[in-house]
Amino acid sequence: MNIAVIADDFTGANANGALLTAKGFSSATCLGLDKWDPQYFEAFTAVSLNAESRLLSRQKAWDAVYAAVKMFCAEKPALISKRVDSTLRGNVGAEIEAAVKAMDDSYGHEESLAVLVPSYPSSGRICVGGYQIVHGVPLERSPIAQDAATPVKDTSVLKIFAEQSTMKCGFVPLEKILGGPAAVRQAIEDLRAEGCRVVVCDAVADEDITTIAQSLADAPYPLVSVDPGPFTAELAAVRVQAPRSQFENRVFLAVGSTSELTRVQMEALRLAHPCHLVPMNVSKILTGKDEAASECARVLDVVCTPPAGTTVLGVCTAANKEDVFSLDEMSKKMNLTHSEISQRINEAIANVTDEVLRREVLRIGGLYTSGGEVTVSVIRTLKAGGFTVRDQVLPLAVYGHIIGGVQADLPMITKGGFVGDKNSLVECVEYLFTKISTRKRPS
Known part of the structure; x- marks a missing residue:
């Protein structure tokens, strides 16, 4: 003690x-x-x-x-x-x-x-x-x-x-x-x-x-x-030196939603916890396969070199007001359907998430996903079979564990992109912290 x-x-x-x-x-x-x-x-x-x-x-x-x-x-x-x-x-x-x-x-x-x-x-x-x-x-x-x-x-x-x-x-x-x-x-x-x-x-x-x-x-x-x-x-x-260094003490955010509410929630989170949230250049993801691969590699490299003391890592598509984009405008600009835009962005986020979770040195103990489509893409990329529903953190924000795949039993919260108020993301992340404080990665 x-x-x-x-x-x-x-x-x-x-x-x-x-x-x-x-x-x-x-x-x-x-x-x-x-x-x-x-x-x-x-x-x-x-x-x-x-x-x-x-x-x-x-x-x-x-x-x-x-x-x-x-x-x-x-x-x-x-x-x-x-x-x-x-x-x-x-x-x-x-x-x-x-x-x-x-x-x-x-x-x-x-x-x-x-x-x-x-x-x-x-x-x-x-x-x-x-x-x-x-x-x-x-x-x-x-x-x-x-x-x-x-x-x-x-x-x-x-x-x-x-x-x-x-x-x-x-x-x-x-x-x-x-x-x-x-x-x-x-x-x-x-x-x-x-x-x-x-x-x-x-x-x-x-x-x-x-x-x-x-x-x-x-x-x-x-x-x-x-x-x-x-x-x-x-x-x-x-x-006192907390023993958390032995444990998986970080949370990773995969935020696919581009809503203004989501951006405000991330701003509130930055004020509450030491964050390292890396924005993904959506235009590069949508330009072509080579450009998308290069952008994912860049994002992964930045995410995996967080400042000392960082407890929340993540990838997002709208870190600032100017990053929030209209699907209609992006569709015209890139000559892609809404579905194609969504699929490419979600796959990029899921691939980065998969790679980050495999880096044991980062000690990611919990996963948060925002947006239904990005959540499904992440779970499929992790080769999981499903998601155990254990608790409702907030209305339309659910806590559970991943079933099967390469990150079996990983604690996770999934929330809709247009759900909650400005402090909802803070509440979800803090809920995850209480769940992962004594978890160790199986050897």
Whole structure:
């Protein structure tokens, strides 16, 4: 186990596990302290434990988190995380204090630091000026303030913490975060020198969370990452070597659709994941066999030399607005029927896909295809007999495994080219990542 997460409820524990899985760590959730048995979890690199502490009294929550952190410290993880609710419900201050105290006692010194990044931008939670904002509304004016079990009556993160702990807490404002990792690290070290054991950081975007994580990549003292999940995932990625290099950790996209929606979906994907999507010159594919073969060879060569850190590879026909073309216009220009144009493009994409999947060094663990005709062409080129339908990821986006052929049992999602909204491709790719995180290519 490299990463230990102590959550205050079961859904939170699972949510953190999913984010860590997407970073390449094999994750599991332990139902409670009384259920912990190292032999059950030794195969996992990240374990989230449900301390069930959100609804406990403050002292009982303190005791539960202290016991959980002490127990995990004995396993010598590289990173310990205290998962908190994204709206700061429950015993946030008491639990952070308990985690820091447990680490102090475990390591025999008082150098441990808790870094609280309460933001979850993709869920509409941000922290700016030390205030927690939920979908543009101050926390105390959100529905959370009226929560029957754990209402939150303040918007200031530092005040919420101070109500439950006397431990000294510092604050790193957005201005410092925007200054980059070095500026953030200096701000944190200055606060540590003042005796702060807990530091709250602003963050309004995923990039801010990454910056904070990078600032602590080589921090020599024990850290407790405190957040709803994203910060822990980013900190784990920079501080712990994920074992994913052993696994098939990349997804390949075969995108035949030329719709504007598909192009927008690819743009959203580029913002969410390190992508290497290579556009195919359709005119060259349609000019003749020699030109088509040359263009496929070029695309294959580019696809197979991705930048370091790339997790999504692919071939497409419309990477930019100017690439989107009309079948009618292309038909007149090339003197080909719609069917002939479609067939040639689909075959070219399928041939490149086949060659890429054979390159074991690329470690492609999942396949995504967009457009019904290109999907059929790809499956036939892979000499497959069919496709097992296992789940509906989105309406008209289906997950399954390839049956037979040269890529038997390969996880795959197929989606219509005119299906979904701008984030649908991101959802499909992230779904594939959760499915392939522990898959190894058979030897």
